[in-house]
Amino acid sequence: MDANDRSIAGFTMAGHALVHWFETSIPIFLVVWLNEFDVGVALFGLIVALGYAPFGAGALPGGILADRYGPKRLILCCLGGMSVAFLLLSVGTSIYAVAVGLILWGVAASVYHPAGLSLISTGVAERGTVFAWHGIAGNVGIALGPFVAATLLIVLEWRLVVALLAIPGLLAVLYGLTAEFDPTAAVDGDVEAGADEALSLSELLTNSRTLFASAFALIFVIVAFEGLYYRGMLTYLPEILHSAPAIEALPLPADLEGIEPSRYIYVGLLVVGMAGQYAGGKLTDRVDPERGLAALFAVFVVLALAFVPVVEMGLGPIVALCGVFGFFLFAIQPFYQDAVAVYTPADTRGLSYGYTYLGEFGIGSASIAVGGFVLEAFSTTGFFLTIAGFALAGTVLSAGLLAGLDRFVGPERTVDAKADD
Template sequence: MTTNERKTISLLSLSHFFCHVAILTFPAILILLKEKFHVSFATLGIIAGIYLFLFGAGSLPVGFIADKINKNFLLKVYLIGMSLSAFLAALSGNFYIFAVFIILMGLIASIYHPVGLSIMSFVKTDKLRGFAIHGIAGTLGVALSAAFAGFLGYYFGYSAPYLVLGLVFLFIFVYSFFVKIESNKIENIKNRNNTINNINSNNNRNNNSNNNININKINSNSDNNYENYSESKNVNLLTNIKSFFNDFFHRNIVFIFIVEFLNGFVFQGVFSFLPAYTGIKLKNFLFFHNQTVAAGSFYVTIALLVGVLFQYSSTYITKRYKPNRVFSVLVLISGIFILISGLTGGLILFLSILLFSAFDFSINPISNLLISRNAKEYYRSTAYGIFFFAGFGLGSIAAPIGGFIASSFRLSDAFVFYGIIALISFVISIAITNYNVDEAEAI
């Protein structure tokens, strides 16, 4: 990797790590907030639901916006926005004012994934390794967030984690000015517009439209091999939308989005109930003795750390095998182990949870790579926005569905259900081919 690519990955990895730390600080200090402000768990749950939904759903419009303006600018907006909202939350003495800034933090945090992943996709040297490092940083943020927020909150009060987060994001914001961000060039956006105009003009001719569109062919661009055309006149909104769908969606990327929704569904469902499930089933396992909460927290932390260790391994596997096939196999194996976890207990349950985490987290860098190979450069942010929305936004319905299953039947049945969904995801993933949109355009 070049020096600048290493700096870019460092900047994005820090941003990714603290994105997840910030998002998971609120649930980590829930008890402190309840005692400090004398509010119910129901109220705290509503606040958590709102900001987590915005965290996932906000990535969809951000993705579209990021393809039209400077990604470096949006990254800076994210960093300074997180810093300010964290400071304001820390300084809020009233719960409802505090809640407003927590919700704002969830919305601002939604900027990161479509922007950060899009910037990552333009790393030219060993892209998969870059995605793996970036993914590991995020997973570490998830794994260590409880310890970070719990320690600071316990010893220094509920506001301490947010004060520290405000300072950290401010530091990263300053650091971002010393890193040259490389992403899609402005001429690629122009080419996209010219290409769409060309498609529009062809559609209008085919439909015997009365609009006369003057097409002037100009020099081809070496970056994406598209021919540039002058702007067409009187292109209506519906035609633009149709052109976008024709230019953006293809068979492979649709299957990737579907599989990501199912994988995100499984991930969010499993980790929503894993502390409770392992705490109940393994409260007397290893060195625990009827310590449900402590046991559950311990097993989940270990599972997440195992996921971190194995996440990097996929970079080696894909050097020997096609990434789409590795992707499918990992989805299958992770599904099998989560299915086993719902049917067993004791040592087998413990091992199945660890192995699920190992294989499931190994999927992450490959799925990011598949998006970069299947989305055109000028639609990368849009693609990652839809991708993140599918996994985290739509996937968030897994928790209430799992809760309904657990209430109506048993908690273990929810894990069996998630395992079945993972196997369905595997079947669909088989349809994903080893397609590369850049290579296809070059032919």
């Protein structure tokens, strides 16, 4: 990578890690807040949902703002906003103050993915490699956020812990202010990041119609099915593992009785995901995104079905399957991120990634409701069959893209399809 690639990589990796650092630390405080403010679980669940909701819903306006003001400004606002939100949480004296802090966090966090991925797609020459490192950084944040929060809560009061978690975000803002790079180095010179002209409603509608009249429409649906698979599995797998006979019967020493082995297996899955992110990103420089998506969705089908018998087996098979699952679950992300870059114009990249993460985090969150209903009304087997169905749909659509289905919906590729071609 050249100096510009390295600068963008460092800046976006810091941003991605911190978005998930904050995101996954929030559930650690739920038990503490329930005791602190003496409210019902249902009300508190609604409040936390209000905080997470903008994380997906705000991706589309975040993409529009990235095209309007430039991705660097948006990422700096995101980092600063998330840190300020956590500082507000640290001084909250009521459940309503917590609600305000969580909502502010969700709004600030929502702009990161469209802005960060837009910056990588237009500014980086070795796009696949940076997508890989960017994904790994996100996994580091996913694993470290809850680990650090839980560890600090052993010895510190929760308000101080929340405030301490905000410090890395503030440091990242200072780092970002000093970072220098060309955000359009990988695309034609006629693309201006952060142009002064505001995007009017008519232009937004025109750009959106153009995107969805192209192969991006198919990419959007593929990403939505990936989101349904991803969010459903990661939401319910910890509980399913906790209830697995082999894990329930696992003997623990008396001094370790409070430890839940299923949580450590789950964290291990996320750590293995770092290797999957790196491998997937490197492969995007060698394998077309259509082919990679089709292959990985097919693997997803097999893995979901494999959980049906494996959760009834011993600890070894469960750990092994979770490791394989973690690797492939995160290996697919660089492929769909690259597919967006391949099939969209550079000057609407922020809008494109906004729609992408609306599908990933917005539509994808529907599998939480669907999965919960299936688990309660039917069985664990029914849940995995449903999740496998999402992956099967993704396989079919990706195979269609590979077979040239995009010919019927728009241009096949943009001119900056592969930076290293």
